[in-house]
Amino acid sequence: MKKDNTNAVYFIILFFSGSILGWLWEMIAFKYxxxxxxxxxxxxxxxxxxxxxxxxxxxxxxxxxxxLGKKLKQCPVVLLLSNIVICGLLEYCTSYILECLFxxxxxxxxxxxxxxxxxxxxSGLLFFGAAGMVVVYLxxxxxxxxxxxxxxxxxxxxxxxxxxxxxxxxxVALKSPNLGIGVSIAGGR
Numbered sequence: 050m051k052k053d054n055t056n057a058v059y060f061i062i063l064f065f066s067g068s069i070l071g072w073l074w075e076m077i078a079f080k081y082x083x084x085x086x087x088x089x090x091x092x093x094x095x096x097x098x099x100x101x102x103x104x105x106x107x108x109x110x111x112x113x114x115x116x117l118g119k120k121l122k123q124c125p126v127v128l129l130l131s132n133i134v135i136c137g138l139l140e141y142c143t144s145y146i147l148e149c150l151f152x153x154x155x156x157x158x159x160x161x162x163x164x165x166x167x168x169x170x171x172s173g174l175l176f177f178g179a180a181g182m183v184v185v186y187l188x189x190x191x192x193x194x195x196x197x198x199x200x201x202x203x204x205x206x207x208x209x210x211x212x213x214x215x216x217x218x219x220x221v222a223l224k225s226p227n228l229g230i231g232v233s234i235a236g237g238r
Contacts, residue, residue, distance in 0.1 A: 058201075058204050058205055058208045059193075059196055059197065059204075060112055061208040061211065061212060062196050062204065062207065062208055062211070063108075063111060063112060063115065063189070063192070063196070064105075064108035064109070064111065064112055065103065065108060065208075065211045065215070066108075066111070066192060066196075067107045067108040067109075067110065067111025067112065067184075068103035068104055068105050068107050068108030068111075069102055069103050070107065070111075070188075071103070071104040071106065071107020071108065071110075071111075072097065072102050072103050072104045072107070073102075074107070075097065075104055097155065097227060098147060098151070098155060098222050098226045098227055099215075099218045099219065099222045099226075099227060100218055100221060100222060100227050101214060101215065101218040103215065103218075105215075106139060106140065106143050109139060110135070110136060110139050110177070110181070111184055111189075113135050113139065114132055114135060114136075114181040114184050114185055115184065115185060115189050117131055117132070117135060117185075118181075118184075118185030118186075118189070122185060122186070125182070128181075128182065128185065129178050129179070129181075129182055130178070132177065132178040132179075132181030132182065132185075133174045133175065133177070133178035135181070136174060136177035136178060136181060137169050137174050137177075140168065140169050140173070140177070141165065141166075141168045141169050144156065144168040144169075145168065151226050153226070153228065154167070156168075158170040158173065161173070
């Protein structure tokens with residue numbers, strides 16, 4: 050009997066969809082907050098630890114919120130609150146782990162109102178909670194049939210190539226992380 054990897058391949062592509070959409074969001078936010086109108090400036094200051102066009106925290110968040118949404122979609126208020134908690138934990142833990150690994154901070158919300166150690170803050174959590182609702186109710190339901198309509202072999206090739214490129218990028222970033230604008234380095238590293 051042939052093994053069905055449709056679900057795994059779907060979630061790999063969903064992970065990369067979230068990671069790439071998150072990267073695009075970060076790039077647009079960077080362009081807006083730094084009054085930068087040149088795409089060359091943006092490309093030179095890619096967002097995130099990795100060097101490719103993805104920010105994996107968004108991919109992991111996307112998967113977690115979609116899985117949570119399957120169970121809580123019928124209770125929007127509970128889903129929103131759960132999104133806030135999941136996103137807060139994911140962002141806080143990611144910030145802490147990155148700082149431990151690289152002695153650098155890719156974001157610092159110390160100046161924001163109601164922040165926790167500069168790693169998360171209330172307005173950001175509310176934004177990501179609401180963004181999670183958009184993912185669960187709009188983006189993933191729109192994306193699912195499009196991903197599922199791709200021929201299984203092509204999907205597998207796409208997923209495999211994305212994973213290989215991502216692993217190569219991760220390996221490079223472990224040796225030389227992206228330290229673009231906005232990354233503060235502790236201890237003068």
